[in-house]
Amino acid sequence: MDRKLLASERTVVEVMSRIRKSAMQLGVLLREEVAGDSTVGVVFEELTSSISRVFAVLESMETVEGGQRLDAGLLSPPPHHHQISTKKRKIYPATDRRGGCRRRSHLPSKIVGSKTLNDGQTWRKYGQKEIQSSKNPRSYFRCTHKFDQGCMAVRQVQRSEEDPSTYLITYLGEHTCRDPAMAPQLFSTSDVSNTCLLSFGASRHRAEKEARVPASPFPSHKQESDEEGLSNLSTACSSPDYFVIPAAEKLAVMTPTSGFLADLYFEDVFGFDHDGFLS
DNA sequence: CTTATTTGACCCGG
DNA sequence: CCGGGTCAAATAAG
Numbered sequence: 001m002d003r004k005l006l007a008s009e010r011t012v013v014e015v016m017s018r019i020r021k022s023a024m025q026l027g028v029l030l031r032e033e034v035a036g037d038s039t040v041g042v043v044f045e046e047l048t049s050s051i052s053r054v055f056a057v058l059e060s061m062e063t064v065e066g067g068q069r070l071d072a073g074l075l076s077p078p079p080h081h082h083q084i085s086t087k088k089r090k091i092y093p094a095t096d097r098r099g100g101c102r103r104r105s106h107l108p109s110k111i112v113g114s115k116t117l118n119d120g121q122t123w124r125k126y127g128q129k130e131i132q133s134s135k136n137p138r139s140y141f142r143c144t145h146k147f148d149q150g151c152m153a154v155r156q157v158q159r160s161e162e163d164p165s166t167y168l169i170t171y172l173g174e175h176t177c178r179d180p181a182m183a184p185q186l187f188s189t190s191d192v193s194n195t196c197l198l199s200f201g202a203s204r205h206r207a208e209k210e211a212r213v214p215a216s217p218f219p220s221h222k223q224e225s226d227e228e229g230l231s232n233l234s235t236a237c238s239s240p241d242y243f244v245i246p247a248a249e250k251l252a253v254m255t256p257t258s259g260f261l262a263d264l265y266f267e268d269v270f271g272f273d274h275d276g277f278l279s
Numbered sequence: 280c281t282t283a284t285t286t287g288a289c290c291c292g293g
Numbered sequence: 294c295c296g297g298g299t300c301a302a303a304t305a306a307g
Contacts, residue, residue: 125284127299140298144283156298 020051053149053176111170113160121175123155134161143177151177 027048033040123141131138136159143151156170 124282126301128284128286129297129299132296138297142299 113166145177149177
């Protein structure tokens with residue numbers, strides 16, 4: 001079930017283990033502060049839960065992926081502009097790794113029949129194929145949080161042949177993500193007039209290649225009624241019942257008393273500066 | 280602007 | 294080579 005890890009991945013595991021160990025030692029040293037609901041406790045909670053999530057991701061990498069590359073990008077992709085194609089589609093460089101580079105081998109999969117595509121998870125469609133053995137195409141979805149949380153869950157959806165009103169949904173891999181759009185609902189009993197949430201909206205990024213694990217991404221929600229068409233299968237978000245890694249969103253609610261922390265956090269992470277140095 | 284979907288090209292295992 | 298899974302440019306949607 002476990003494959004060989006790459007050297008770089010082993011390094012990550014090793015370093016993360018040290019981080020976890022240090023965090024635990026820190027927890028002992030700060031046990032009285034951590035025990036209470038002080039800011040220290042909240043921050044420490046965030047720290048440990050983030051570490052746990054990283055390990056969850058690492059674990060899924062170990063068990064979910066069949067083959068892999070992931071070597072450092074030493075080979076720069078050749079420019080490869082201008083090509084003569086019948087269409088205006090791109091000719092991919094030799095470094096292209098589409099398809100099987102990370103093709104998952106046979107994995108724990110559950111097949112369910114369902115009338116709806118909404119299963120409480122947010123999915124993003126990334127492909128559709130005609131299948132020889134069936135007249136209905138198969139749609140491929142991956143978790144929306146593949147890149148921001150490293151969630152490797154995937155599902156395949158195909159309309160049933162004998163009963164076209166139902167879908168055959170095959171789930172591959174487990175969700176390691178926590179839907180940020182759903183988190184706020186857990187606290188919605190009291191008045192929440194503070195709008196000072198951590199917002200990563202300041203978009204200054206380009207590559208979605210690298211997986212990051214921020215504490216609380218921006219909210220984005222969608223309610224989609226599924227219907228017709230053999231290709232309109234999209235995102236979903238519905239039921240409140242949910243598995244959740246506890247206490248990872250506290251950071252979002254602690255702001256009323258300590259909004260400054262958010263600012264500090266920002267500066268730390270993004271290296272913001274107060275003095276502009278662009279003439 | 281952003282994020283999501285569509286869709287042909289590409290890749291890999293058998 | 295073929296079938297099926299994935300990538301990513303173009304496009305659509307918000």
